[in-house]
Amino acid sequence: MTNPERYPYQPEIIKTEEENDHFLATMEDLLSRSHLTPEENTLLELLVRLIENFENQHYQLNVSTPRSRILHLLEARDLEIGDLVPILGSSELVSQVINGEVKVTREQAEMLGKFFHIDGSLFSGE
Structure with missing residues (x-):
């Protein structure tokens, strides 16, 4: 409780x-x-x-969607898309995730969850 x-x-x-x-x-x-x-x-x-x-x-x-949640959290915390490069590993991958070209993997979802201090499962799946 x-x-x-x-x-x-x-x-x-x-x-x-x-x-x-x-x-x-x-x-x-x-x-x-x-x-x-x-x-x-x-x-x-x-x-x-x-x-x-x-x-x-x-x-x-x-x-x-995971993509819209990422964008919302970035905006709400006054962060830039580039702030995700250290989390996801490359600007190309960040761009692909933001543009919906690739889905967020379970491992990436966990890293995003740690970065935003929320449950990573909010970023996995569509």
Whole structure:
């Protein structure tokens, strides 16, 4: 069980646009921090999945993919695509991933997860 004093938000299934907006703001707040506690990392992972679930159900045209998650996290953390070169190994590979020419491997997903401080499985599969 988590400590409610260290885990102040209680995520729940998102049912309305207002709830989605609230959790998006909470997620953005977490993404803006340079260091997250283990509880905040867990919360961030839960929020990403809850928001993704809501948006997949309500916005089929804007389906989240590993590529779109990478781009969103880069933007939210004010990073450049080039910041991924040390993670993925080459600018060519980064370009191929960003352009959707190659899928992220399990190992790359784990490295991206460590880089962004979230669950690497969010970057694998389409």
